């Protein structure tokens with residue numbers, strides 16, 4: 001039986017601009033041993049090529065088959081729901097190019113969808129326009145609901161904040177496509193060509209990676225090199241199958257991998 005991995009990036013592979021110890025060796029081992037994997041990130045800002053370039057700068061060599069973003073999940077979802085649909089986008093390159101590649105037309109008036117992603121280059125005037133479009137009937141999609149890390153100097157506001165602003169102004173709740181939404185959890189698995197029983201998620205965040213994985217019936221590994229803290233794990237109604245300090249500690253084959261078949 002094949003077994004493969006969906007791997008979160010921030011807090012697992014790197015922290016901001018710094019490599020997490022052993023992450024480069026870990027990915028090299030996966031590549032050398034032919035273990036299928038893809039990175040699965042909620043950040044919709046970067047294109048696959050930009051993600052690949054960032055990883056290369058940290059000494060990790062991967063190609064486009066190893067990168068799956070919430071922008072890609074969102075674009076696939078919209079093209080399935082409404083082939084050749086239209087969208088007004090508050091977001092950056094990764095989201096714009098994914099939507100375009102999936103045949104969604106980007107418009108400035110009367111869109112079918114308003115799509116929100118991470119970004120620093122949209123204005124309050126654009127947000128206001130999006131609010132008016134939603135009030136006029138456009139469907140509101142947000143690529144994820146990740147909270148702000150609440151650290152000075154972070155590269156964006158945290159999309160939970162911008163989503164909340166638009167929800168408050170419209171009275172309409174966004175539909176979330178990124179982790180832990182099954183939209184992304186399922187399409188990432190399919191992107192990698194795995195079955196449910198063949199899929200393990202590795203992540204640092206209980207509310208996204210682990211919750212999403214548990215809900216889909218995937219195996220899950222929580223690493224403590226990012227957001228999750230050991231002391232708070234007891235508060236959650238779900239738990240990961242394994243907890244490690246970082247990817248450096250993960251040994252193969254995983255105990256639940258049936259290597260006989």
Ligand SMILES: [Mg+2]
Nearest residue numbers: 008010011204
């Ligand atoms: Mg993370």
